[in-house]
Amino acid sequence: MDHKGGFGARLAAAVADRGPLCVGIDPHPGLLDAWGMPDDAGGLERFALTAVDALAARIAVLKPQSAFFERHGSRGIAVLERVLSRAREAGALVLLDVKRGDIGSTMTAYAQAYLDDAAPLAADAVTLSPYLGTGALAPAVELAERTGRGIFVLALTSNPEGAVVQRAQTRGGPRDGCSVAQQVVDTVAAANSGASPQGHVGIVAGATVETTGLDLGALNGPVLAPGVGAQGAAVTDLPRLFGPAVRSVLPATARDVLRHGPDQAALADAALRVRDQAALVIR
Numbered sequence: 001m002d003h004k005g006g007f008g009a010r011l012a013a014a015v016a017d018r019g020p021l022c023v024g025i026d027p028h029p030g031l032l033d034a035w036g037m038p039d040d041a042g043g044l045e046r047f048a049l050t051a052v053d054a055l056a057a058r059i060a061v062l063k064p065q066s067a068f069f070e071r072h073g074s075r076g077i078a079v080l081e082r083v084l085s086r087a088r089e090a091g092a093l094v095l096l097d098v099k100r101g102d103i104g105s106t107m108t109a110y111a112q113a114y115l116d117d118a119a120p121l122a123a124d125a126v127t128l129s130p131y132l133g134t135g136a137l138a139p140a141v142e143l144a145e146r147t148g149r150g151i152f153v154l155a156l157t158s159n160p161e162g163a164v165v166q167r168a169q170t171r172g173g174p175r176d177g178c179s180v181a182q183q184v185v186d187t188v189a190a191a192n193s194g195a196s197p198q199g200h201v202g203i204v205a206g207a208t209v210e211t212t213g214l215d216l217g218a219l220n221g222p223v224l225a226p227g228v229g230a231q232g233a234a235v236t237d238l239p240r241l242f243g244p245a246v247r248s249v250l251p252a253t254a255r256d257v258l259r260h261g262p263d264q265a266a267l268a269d270a271a272l273r274v275r276d277q278a279a280l281v282i283r
Contacts, residue, residue: 007125007150008198011222014060014093015250020282021275022061022095022224024254025051025083027068031255035262041075044068047262048083054264055257056090059271061124063095063252081120093124095224099154101129103136111140115149125150127204127224131165134187141191141201150200150222155184156214158206158227181205181214192220198248207233207241207251216245223249228274229256235278251278 005013027047029039035050037043048064056062069080087094100110113119114126125144128137130153137153144151156166166181175182185203192199202222205211208231216223223242227233228251239246253274260266 006145006148006195007200008192008195008221010124010148011061011093011150011250012197018058018060019275020250020278021059021271022063022226022250022252023051023055023059023257023271024097024226024252025062025064026254026258027065031258031261034259037262041072041079044072044076045079045082048079049086050262050264051258051267052083052086052090054261054267055271056087056092058268059092059275061093061095061250061252062087063097063254065254066096066098077121084121084123088124095125095127095150095152096121096123097127099127099129101132101137103132107136108139108143111143115140115143115147115151117147122147123149125152125202127152127154129154130184130187134184144200148200150202152202152204152222152224153184153188155181155188155203156205156209156211158208158231163209179213185214185216185219188221189218193218195220198222202250205242207231207237211241216242216248219245219248221248224252225249226252226254228278229253231255235274235281238278239281246282249282251282 025048027044032039032043037046064083069076084094114121114123128151140151167179169177170183188201188203191201199221204224206227207225208227238249242249257270260270
């Protein structure tokens with residue numbers, strides 16, 4: 001992997017070149033069936049590589065959901081390795097959606113699995129969960145910086161259950177009484193301090209949830225905003241949700257594009273329509 005520039009710089013360059021969009025590769029059983037493919041490792045491979053071949057040369061970021069590959073065991077993981085390699089060969093950045101989070105040596109092992117140059121599953125970036133403490137993510141933050149990769153930390157997710165934890169108030173620290181989500185943002189901002197054009201640590205904030213009260217002014221990193229399309233959010237909602245921080249937002253969609261498969265031209269056209277809409281509101 002070429003380490004020229006950190007992930008923040010590489011992401012900014014990819015978005016400038018290809019537009020602001022992340023497309024998920026989510027081969028869940030319903031989509032496999034809709035594409036006329038069996039729910040087995042063979043169907044998984046046909047689905048995933050069809051999507052990669054349609055999108056990876058055109059879209060800035062592809063986001064495979066690891067769980068849908070893991071459910072097929074070792075053959076599914078082998079398919080995921082091919083997805084990562086093929087997407088990168090076509091010029092896309094790959095954000096592997098794994099949502100890992102742990103402590104100590106286990107967090108270090110997760111970081112090595114996805115962010116080390118020698119790892120078979122190395123991606124350009126991964127999603128991480130901070131709910132064993134944001135400080136516990138340090139091994140991944142540090143390894144990603146060394147290898148020119150990135151991480152996206154869950155802050156405000158779109159599932160209703162998340163609010164119980166993410167909007168709970170913290171005690172102590174520089175913002176006593178702020179939400180857990182804000183504490184995540186502040187920790188990410190500290191990691192990105194001084195980086196240009198932006199740091200290598202981003203957050204995940206759903207495009208279907210209100211971000212009112214979340215201060216993103218010092219974030220200096222990307223905001224992954226899933227939920228565009230089938231989950232009910234529109235790209236036109238992004239300026240209202242994120243205000244001035246909208247310039248750092250990377251909207252993400254999956255089913256709204258994938259439902260057009262397996263025709264590769266239809267997949268590409270659907271993705272480019274969303275990308276072009278997003279480019280009009282993210283300036």
